[in-house]
Amino acid sequence: MNAGTVLRRAHRFVAVVFTLTVIANFVAMAFGEPPALVVYSPLLPLFLLLFTGLYLFVQPYVTRWRGGRNLRATE
Structure with missing residues (x-):
């Protein structure tokens, strides 16, 4: 499990706590x-x-800027 997945789950959990x-x-x-x-x-x-x-919003842009894999499906 990478850091992005853990952070996404934490974000969802915190959203539930905030709502409550x-x-x-x-x-x-x-x-x-x-x-x-x-x-x-x-x-x-x-x-x-x-x-x-x-x-989480900036993560895809930073990945693309650093030359990581393309997040869009290749045609």
């Missing part, structure tokens, strides 16, 4: 003013999603 923290935030807001821990809990997964997503 946002849902928990809205549920807590339905019952009044939530504590600061609940309000700011989605920020850590959000930043992890930002960095892993940017890496």
Whole structure:
């Protein structure tokens, strides 16, 4: 398993965690003013999603720039 596969799986896992923290935030807001821990809990997964997503977005371009294999199917 290479680093790209591990990072892609981690990105998916963090996306689920982020979604659950946002849902928990809205549920807590339905019952009044939530504590600061609940309000700011989605920020850590959000930043992890930002960095892993940017890496996954740029990865094919860097591979092509370095002269790696062509990612598109050859005709």
